[in-house]
Each structure stands twice: as structure tokens, then as C-alpha cells.
Amino acid sequence: MLNLFVKTENQKKWLQKLREKEDTFKNKSAEIDELAIFPKENIQDLVRMGYSSITLPAADGGEGLKVYDMVLFQETLASYDGTTALSIGWNLGVIGELFEKRLWNEENLNSFAKEILNGALVNRAVSEAQTGSPTRGGRPGTTAVKKDGGWVLTGRKTFTTMSPVLTYFLTSAWIEEKQKVGFFLLHKDLEGLTIEETWDVIAMRGTGSHDLVLNNVIVEDSKLVELPEMPSGGKINGWILHIPACYLGIAQAARDYAVHFANHHAPNSLNEPISQLPNVQQLVGEIDLELIRARHLIYSVAEAYDDETRRGFLENELGVVKHTVTNSAITIVDKAMRIVGAKSLQRTNPLQRYYRDVRAGLHNPPMDDMTIKKLALSAIEQDKSKFSKKE
Structure with missing residues (x-):
């Protein structure tokens, strides 16, 4: 496909x-x-x-x-x-x-x-235990204080994916004297910068999303690389589509496993593989329906984003892609497991891993509730705008 x-x-x-x-x-x-x-x-x-x-x-x-x-x-x-x-x-x-x-x-x-x-x-280090996802607008507890022409950073970041091999951490911090959030480019070898291995979860277990701990880390002034006007959001960012793309790929793997299993599993109660059973064909068809729908959505939005003449018309589509594709991936893996049956729960079976991993997508930004709320507010504001113009 x-x-x-x-x-x-x-x-x-x-x-x-x-x-x-x-x-x-x-x-x-x-x-x-x-x-x-x-x-x-x-x-x-x-x-x-x-x-x-x-x-x-x-x-x-x-x-x-x-x-x-x-x-x-x-x-x-x-x-x-x-x-x-x-x-x-x-x-x-x-x-x-x-x-x-x-x-x-x-x-x-x-x-x-x-x-x-x-x-x-490189990866951004923005999430914190007290603030949750930065997309919700919480002010970071990590601080940056000006000293001797440089900066001293102190704090702790969570969900720092790929931390075992990152060269740079693009780290958000609250700058009191500027009353703003800034981003500092921190090299892994800076004194006072350590990784605490806290990542112990049931999904995406190998991403190394440990805590980044900053204990009076000193950096020169030039490492303050960003002072965004809107730290929790601003211009649309099509590059976040790497997130739903990942879960779509996992869903494809689950689909392929289930179809192969259905074509080769023939219990002695049947004279043919289970792929010939109407209920199994129903599930396979529903899986491919979800895949095709999700895939056309993500690629059409990605194509629109890459076209600078169309990018400006994208408002809520990136969030819709993440919401739709992630939830479709969960549905696809669930149906794949229904085809395979109890064998899908065996620890040696990849479907149980796919099942756990796709659920991690619910907790990557933007969250489902924020996407739905944004859609609702956009619809309400559009109607208000039309009404005010008529007046």
C-alpha cells in the first residue's frame, strides 16, 4: 500500500x-x-x-x-x-x-x-514532572540565572527521549530577569549535566526517555539560542508528523503479522486457513480501511505543509492527523490481536509489543483533548466572524 x-x-x-x-x-x-x-x-x-x-x-x-x-x-x-x-x-x-x-x-x-x-x-528537553507537557503552557521549573556574562541552569527534565546518545539537549528554562522562557543548547559533556535512568514504562521501553538533571550547569551567553514569543505554541510545525508516522508504521507491522497468521493458521477443526472465515475477513477489511484512511490523511497534510502556497491554510490539520492516526493505530492493533487470538498475548508474540507501543502515542503532543477543543473553538470563532461581518 x-x-x-x-x-x-x-x-x-x-x-x-x-x-x-x-x-x-x-x-x-x-x-x-x-x-x-x-x-x-x-x-x-x-x-x-x-x-x-x-x-x-x-x-x-x-x-x-x-x-x-x-x-x-x-x-x-x-x-x-x-x-x-x-x-x-x-x-x-x-x-x-x-x-x-x-x-x-x-x-x-x-x-x-x-x-x-x-x-x-539533538532533541528538545522541555517536559517536567510539575508542568506536564509544555504544550499545555506550564512555566518550566528549570531556571537560568545570569552570572559572569554566562548562564547557570538548574532543574530536571523528564521524557528526554534518546538521552543515552544525544550530543545536545535543547533545553527550556525560565529566565527571571527577562520574564520569558528561553532555550539553551547544552552539550552532553557539560559539568553538572547528568542523565538519571528513570525510564521504566510498559510502552516504547527502549527509547531511553530518562530524566535530564541540571545541577548548576554553566554555559556561555551564546548558548541561549531561542527566546520564543510563544513557547507553548505559535507557528504551525509540520515536523511533528514524525510522531503519527511512527505509530502508523507499527500498525502496518501488526496488520502484516495478522494477515500472514490468518493465511497460515489452519486448526484441525477447519479444512482451510482461518483467512477464509467471514469474521476474519471482516476484521482484515476493517484493518485496511483504517490504514488507508489514516495514510491518505497524513500524506495529504504533509504534502500541503511542504507546499508554501498551501501551508498557510493549515489550521487544525496537524493535530487532526496525530489524533486520527494514533487512534487508528490502536484500533488496527486491537483488531490484529482479535484475528490472532490468545497467541497474541504471548510475550514472544510481537503483537503484544505493538499493542503497548501504539498506546504511547496518546501521550505524545498534541493530546487528543487539546485537538478536539481547538477544533471546537475554531468552529465557534469562524461562525462569530461571519456574523460580525454581516452586521
Whole structure:
């Protein structure tokens, strides 16, 4: 089904590169999940092939791939191993947004581009235990205090995905003297910066989303790279589509497993595989209905975002994609497990891992309730606007 969305030779090239790692990544997935091991070797393989810098613009020395490309590759990668895909996806998304919107001054961007091309990995460190998701607008408890021409940062960040291999942490902090939230680029080797291994969950167990602990970390003034006007949101950011793309890929893997099982499982009560049973065919059809619907939505929105003449018309679509695709992924895995039956609950069966992993998507931003509320408010305001114009 994915072939329908492959449009360029460059996409075919990168898909082939990823497919060369398919067996390697798939073979490690169970162990990564069972032992909660961060897939360091997988990430290193991706860095070596240049995948970690594909969203860096061509003008800055990168591949210059767009959101649509990223979605295509991330979905594919997630069908091999969801942990690896979600981890590297944050790096791709941060780089894509930084350079598309030129969020830093040119000197910092130029310097950082060279680091990325040399294999540096980055993620934002924004969530905190007391504030929850930063998209809800909570002020970070992490503080940055001016001292001797530099900054001293103190605080703790949660959900710092890919922390075992990150080179840089793009960290939010409250700056009292500016009464604003700023983002500081912190190198992993800074004194006072440590990772506390707190990640112990039942889904996406290998993402290494540990706590980042900052104990009087001193950085020079130039490392204050962002002072956004709206730290909890602002201009739309299509690069967050790496999130639903990941869960779509996991759903595809679940679908493929269930269909293969149905075609080869023939209990002695039947003279044929269970794929010939009407109730099984009903479930398979419903799964593909969900997949096709979700896939067309995410790729159409990604394509619209990449088209600068259409991007401005996107209002709520990014949130709708995340909501729709994530919930579709949960439905798909559930139906796949119904096809396979009790065997799907065996710890050796990948479906139980897919089932746990797709549920993690509910807790990635934007949250479902925020997407629904935003849709409602948009509808209400549009109606008010029409009414006021008539007056």
C-alpha cells in the first residue's frame, strides 16, 4: 500500500537504504523491549548512513528532505522497530523545524549544521514532572540565572527521549530577569549535566526517555539560542508528523503479522486457513480501511505543509492527523490481536509489543483533548466572524 505514496527517485533510494536494515532492526526489537535496552547500534547505523541529517536543508549541507519524505521514511522505519523510529524521529523533527524557520541566528545555525553533518544528535528537553507537557503552557521549573556574562541552569527534565546518545539537549528554562522562557543548547559533556535512568514504562521501553538533571550547569551567553514569543505554541510545525508516522508504521507491522497468521493458521477443526472465515475477513477489511484512511490523511497534510502556497491554510490539520492516526493505530492493533487470538498475548508474540507501543502515542503532543477543543473553538470563532461581518 505504501508504494502509492512513493513519488521520487530520491525517496526510492532512501527507502532502499532503510530496507537493507529491515532484518537487523526487526531481529533486535523483542530484546530491546524485553530488556528495555536503548537501540544504540540501530541509531549508529542510521547516523553512518546519513539518515540523522536528512532534514537539514541542502543549502546547509544536508539532504534537504521535506516533511512528506520524513513521514514516508519514518513510517517504514517504525514498521521495523518502533523504538528506533520514534527516537531518531525527534532528532529529525527538531532539525527540520530549526532550519526551516531559522529559529537561531545564522552563526549558530551554520555552526550547528556542521555538527549535525558530523553525526551530532539533538532533541528538545522541555517536559517536567510539575508542568506536564509544555504544550499545555506550564512555566518550566528549570531556571537560568545570569552570572559572569554566562548562564547557570538548574532543574530536571523528564521524557528526554534518546538521552543515552544525544550530543545536545535543547533545553527550556525560565529566565527571571527577562520574564520569558528561553532555550539553551547544552552539550552532553557539560559539568553538572547528568542523565538519571528513570525510564521504566510498559510502552516504547527502549527509547531511553530518562530524566535530564541540571545541577548548576554553566554555559556561555551564546548558548541561549531561542527566546520564543510563544513557547507553548505559535507557528504551525509540520515536523511533528514524525510522531503519527511512527505509530502508523507499527500498525502496518501488526496488520502484516495478522494477515500472514490468518493465511497460515489452519486448526484441525477447519479444512482451510482461518483467512477464509467471514469474521476474519471482516476484521482484515476493517484493518485496511483504517490504514488507508489514516495514510491518505497524513500524506495529504504533509504534502500541503511542504507546499508554501498551501501551508498557510493549515489550521487544525496537524493535530487532526496525530489524533486520527494514533487512534487508528490502536484500533488496527486491537483488531490484529482479535484475528490472532490468545497467541497474541504471548510475550514472544510481537503483537503484544505493538499493542503497548501504539498506546504511547496518546501521550505524545498534541493530546487528543487539546485537538478536539481547538477544533471546537475554531468552529465557534469562524461562525462569530461571519456574523460580525454581516452586521
